[in-house]
Amino acid sequence: MIKIGDYNTLEVLRSTSVGIFLGDEEGTEILLPNKYVPENIEQGQMLNVFCYLDHMERPIATTLNPYIKRGDFSLLEVVEINNIGAFADWGLEKQLLIPYREQQTKVEEGKKYIVHCFMDEKSFRLVGSTKIDRFLDNAEMNLEIGQEVAILVYKKTELGWSVAINDKHQGLIFANEVFKQIAVGDRLTGYIKQIREDQKVDVSLQPTGVQLLDAAADTILSKLKQGHGFLPLHDKSSPDEIKRELELSKKAFKKGVGILYKKRLIVLEEDGIRLLAED
Incomplete structure (x- = not known):
C-alpha cells in the first residue's frame, strides 16, 4: 500500500509521455512526473519517492524532500492566506493547507509556525494544524527520570x-x-x-543528578581551556554572570567547580578559577 504523505520505495513499471509509473507489491500505481525522473532510470529499478496529493487531489510522487511528512511536526512559513485557510511552504510545489479550524490562533502571512501534518478524515486531504497539543498524548508514556x-x-x-x-x-x-x-x-x-x-x-535542558554534575564540570573545564586556563567566575559571581558565561545555574556551577577541585584540576583564586597545569 502506497503511503500518502510519506516516503515509499517503489518499482519503476513503465515510461510514458508525462513521466514514469511506479508501483508497490500490491499493484497500486502512482505517477512520477518527468521533471522528477532521475537520469538513466530503468524499468524494474527501485526508487525512493515522497507521495502526496497534487492540486487536483490526485496521488503523485516526487523526488523532492519536503520539510515535513505525515505525522511529523516542523516549523513552516505561511506564504498565502485566502477564504479556505492558510497555506504553508513545505518544500513542494503544492503548498500545505492549514484550515481555519486547525489554527490555534489566526496565523499571519510571512510568519513561521510549528505545524503538524496529518490526513484529514473528512476531506481525505493532507493538511496542517497549529493545534499541537491535540496531537501529543501523555496517557501512555515509556519515560524515566533522567532519560x-x-x-x-x-x-x-x-x-x-x-x-x-x-x-x-x-x-x-x-x-x-x-x-x-x-x-x-x-x-x-x-x-x-x-x-x-x-x-x-x-x-x-541539563542532565539530572550525577549526570548534571559531570556535565557542569565538563562545561567549566572546556571554558577554562578556551580562556587559556583562567575563568573570571567565583562563588560571589552573580547568577546572571554565570548564566551568560556558561549557560549554567549558579547551583550547577558551584557543584561543577567542586568536582574539578576534588579532582585537583583547578585552583580557586580570589578573582576566578585557574586550571592547573598537567604534570
Missing part, C-alpha cells in the same frame, strides 16, 4: 516553554531553568526531570 529525549520547542507560555517529547508527548521547561537562548522551532536534547501524578512532564 535523554529529543524535544521540539513549540510554544512560549507564562511558565516557560512547551515542548514535544520525541514528537509524541507534551512537556514543559520552566523559564527559570533555561540558561541559554531558545526559540519556537528549536530541536534540542532534553532530560526528563519529573513525571507528575497528572501525567504532566517536566523537562530540563
